[in-house]
Amino acid sequence: MSESVPVLCPACRREHVYAAPAYPCACGAPVAPTLDRRATPTELVHRAWDEEWVSVRCASCGRRNQWPHPELGCPCGTVLRIPVTGSSPAPTPEAVPPPSRPAFHPVTIRTARDAVTAATLYLRWLGYGDIRRADERPPSGIRLAARRLLAQVDPTICPASVRDVECLWLTAMTESADCVYVSLAGYAEDARIRADALGVPLFVLDLTGTPQPVNDPAVILHTTGA
Known part of the structure; x- marks a missing residue:
């Protein structure tokens, strides 16, 4: 389990404790980005596909994969992007040509x-x-x-x-x-x-x-x- 960090919502000043979710690597080991305690979370206003991911290396097998950038939803409606360390951003369009598809728009899972x-x-x-x-x-x-x-x-x-x-x-x-x-x-x-x-x-x-x-x-x- 990743380490928890305190997060202050800049909109309502509510305090939270956040831990980044872990995702399974192809080798089976859980992988979670390391949160940056020194950096300030930013309010997410507009989404861009190439900013939705961070590259994190698996400590077990060394494989580097793309994982969702950690986010926290405050009850006031503000979505905060949590800074990470020890990772690199997702490949830029110049490094990996993006698909010709528009951004994917998900639906919230309730049922x-x-x-x-x-x-x-x-x-x-x-x-x-x-x-x-x-x-x-x-x-x-x-x-x-x-x-x-x-x-x-x-x-x-x-x-x-x-x-x-x-x-x-x-x-x-x-x-x-x-x-x-x-x-x-x-x-x-x-x-x-x-x-x-x-x-x-x-x-x-x-x-x-x-x-x-x-x-x-x-x-x-x-x-x-x-």
Whole structure:
């Protein structure tokens, strides 16, 4: 767990204690950016896609991945961007050509239906324009289908299991389609390992409605699109 830091809202002067959320690296280890105690949080007024991410190195395997920039929502309505240290900003457009897609606009997750809606919007943003509910019912979650794609959305509070990942992959193989897994609660360690071996992109859906890539196939899909 990352270290907690005190945060003062500049709008209402309310004091908070904030700890950056940890996200699973492709190796399975939790990764969280280090918060900068000396810097002052800034109020977030306008969003820019290339400012939404920070690059953080995993202490276990050394892999450097892009993670959401830490933010704190104050009850007064102000959103604060928390400064970090020991990381580098996301690659600039000159270093990594940005996709030709507009910025993704998520929907806040309050219900299971919201999770499916958020995943559908994200898949469309990636370039899959004909998203529909799949005919078959998976062991858990909800299946979505598109041309050349089978996606599973798991809005439950239990991490996806290795069986869930394998069932999705096998079904996609029989249909000669790619597959994507989107989970609200994350993945069991053996599920992440198996997904890496099978090349299944794994995403974790945060409560803002934005799927976050948690393995290399997902990072590639997020960057290049469909």
